[in-house]
Amino acid sequence: MIELPDKEFLPGHVAIIMDGNGRWAQARKLPRSMGHKAGVEQVRTIVKMSSRIGIKTLTLYAFSTENWKRPKDEVGVLMQLLIEYLKKEVRELNEQNVRFRSIGDRFALPKEVRAAIDEAEEITKDNTGLNLVVAINYGSRAEILRAANTLAEKRAADPDFVIDEQSFSEALDTNGLGDVDLMIRTSGEQRISNYLLYQLAYAELYFTDVYWPDFGEEEFAQALMNFAHRDRRFGTVK
Ligand code: IPE
Ligand code: IPE
Ligand code: MG
Numbered sequence: 648m649i650e651l652p653d654k655e656f657l658p659g660h661v662a663i664i665m666d667g668n669g670r671w672a673q674a675r676k677l678p679r680s681m682g683h684k685a686g687v688e689q690v691r692t693i694v695k696m697s698s699r700i701g702i703k704t705l706t707l708y709a710f711s712t713e714n715w716k717r718p719k720d721e722v723g724v725l726m727q728l729l730i731e732y733l734k735k736e737v738r739e740l741n742e743q744n745v746r747f748r749s750i751g752d753r754f755a756l757p758k759e760v761r762a763a764i765d766e767a768e769e770i771t772k773d774n775t776g777l778n779l780v781v782a783i784n785y786g787s788r789a790e791i792l793r794a795a796n797t798l799a800e801k802r803a804a805d806p807d808f809v810i811d812e813q814s815f816s817e818a819l820d821t822n823g824l825g826d827v828d829l830m831i832r833t834s835g836e837q838r839i840s841n842y843l844l845y846q847l848a849y850a851e852l853y854f855t856d857v858y859w860p861d862f863g864e865e866e867f868a869q870a871l872m873n874f875a876h877r878d879r880r881f882g883t884v885k
Pocket of ligand 1: 665666667668669670671709710714725834
């Protein structure tokens with residue numbers, strides 16, 4: 648039996664940097680692509696578990712704006728896996744009442760990826776269970792700049808338009824999803840890598856040495872238990 652926190656102590660919004668696919672494969676003398684394949688299996692596991700235990704929002708980092716700098720073959724493999732995942736999984740996500748959304752600049756993505764994203768969003772748009780958010784061609788600085796430009800245009804059109812924390816967060820790709828409560832990064836790296844800089848302002852951070860393809864239900868439960876024992880003060884005193 649895996650031990651989980653009581654529901655009231657679960658984070659509402661979990662964001663994960665799924666890192667270490669390459670090193671997982673390398674340790675097994677396999678090509679990096681096999682690590683990414685194994686990583687997709689773990690995505691299935693963690694999405695199902697999140698939906699089952701009642702997490703409200705799960706945001707997964709699948710491809711960063713910086714990941715274009717990888718070898719062309721690897722970028723191709725990652726794009727292909729995204730298409731396959733979305734096409735294969737959408738029916739089951741829908742059955743689980745999961746609402747799928749993607750964040751990041753989708754207009755720079757290959758047409759086929761964009762089409763799969765659009766379709767998954769459309770099919771699941773009325774679902775009320777887990778919000779599954781996948782960050783694809785996502786970079787936080789690019790997102791903040793897009794938001795700044797949107798707000799500047801609104802202000803230019805209407806001098807009374809107020810730019811405050813609310814309108815700013817509404818201009819971000821994560822509009823309506825709320826701040827991150829728990830940010831998990833696998834594989835031992837302890838950095839943010841241009842992920843959700845604005846939304847992580849008061850997130851609890853959890854780092855584990857486990858590579859993403861080994862991050863299963865037990866590891867996720869451990870992270871959630873760890874979160875449940877944190878003392879979140881938000882700048883105040885008790
Ligand atoms: C994470 O694993 C997957 C993506 C960034 C798409 P990596 O591919 O970064 O694996 P490592 O960090 O090289 O081990
Ligand atoms: C972050 O991992 C991006 C994703 C998990 C999609 P990276 O492996 O690209 O990050 P760095 O380069 O080690 O910071
Ligand atoms: Mg990495």
